[in-house]
Amino acid sequence: MKAPWHALLGTLPESRLLDSVAEFTHHRDIDALDHSVVLSLAELVPVTSVTLCKRGDTPQHPVESIVVCSRNAEGGLVVEAIEPDREGDPIDTMVCAMETLEAISDITENGNSRLVIPILREHAAIGALMLEAPDSLYEVRSMVEGFARIYGNYSALLNESERDKLTGLYNRRSFEQRLQRLLKLQRQRARAASPEGEEQRQSLDHAAQLFLAILDIDHFKRINDTYGHVYGDEVILMLAQQMRASFRQGDVLFRFGGEEFVMLIEARDEDAAQSILDRFRRFVAGHAYPQVGHVTVSIGFARITENDYPEIVLDRADKALYFAKQNGRDAVHGYESLKARGELASSVALGSIDLF
DSSP states (O other), X not given: OOOOHHHHHHHSOHHHHHHHHHHHHSOSSHHHHHHHHHXXXXXXXXXXXXXXXXXXXXXXXXXXXXXXXXXXXXSOEEEEEEOTTOOSTTHHHHHHHHHHTXXXXXEOTTSOEEEEEEEEETTEEEEEEEEEESSOOGGGHHHHHHHXXXXXXXXXXXXHHHBOTTTOSEEGGGHHHHHHHHHHHHHHHHHHSOSOXXXXXXXXXTOOEEEEEEEEETTHHHHHHHHOHHHHHHHHHHHHHHHHHHSOTTOEEEEEETTEEEEEEEESSHHHHHHHHHHHHHHHHTOEETTTEEOOEEEEEXXXXXXXXXXXXXXXXXXXXXXXXXXXXXXXXXXXXHHHTTOOOTTOOOOSOOXX
């Protein structure tokens, strides 16, 4: 017979709780923090699974990321990030808790108890923790709420160090970490698809590729000199908002400083990446910014492979950007196409991105 929760918590040493909190708050990386908090909770109480759901930026994308700690066939704990684009229960239940700011306690279709606690920051939900277990979770609610509060406070500190203060996009400091995360997800998808069978081989062949793009606002110094830095900052802020609205949920957006932005995007091939980026370029060119009027952007991009170093792919994309700036601006160019056409001389200097 299984021990009730209150008996379990009554015998749980205080030092173990403190050790768990110390363990997940020693991380300086938000992804590592996410993995550690679900693992810590799963180690403290015998749950079936612990899920951390992070809220998205828009109603169209209500979920940014999901991390799950569950038990494998041998009873061991496994932590993994899953795609946030799934619909239905339990995603809808976590979204409901984030929208109402209320905890949810119910029974799942398979008879497990479920507890969902919203994670709050400044009276708004930034995510939710969900526990599932074969027994009632009533007795552990206070502990889970405590973990949610600690996570909310600590993640705010980490996010502040990873985000650009003006735009809220990721900053350069977090670039390599985000790039490695996307490459890891691609490798996981490749392993998940078995190479056996013609249909599965075709699925792998048509898997999305990863591209890095560098965007530069054309003649931005002229905007600052003519209209002042206040309006220059407003252009940067509005451009960042347009990027969020235009690019997909899985794409990662950065402000590297000044008028320079970097995007990590997934596309079927170089032509598809060109189309995605050129669509955004045309959107910017057709938009009138307050006081400043119309502005244009130049974009250079390059494909990323699993074996590339971040500085190498930045170099390639920057060469493509340099070509766009030197050949009329208001354009999008891909490194691989330029190289294949012989339009990138070996003497081309780096443009605006400093690699070191």
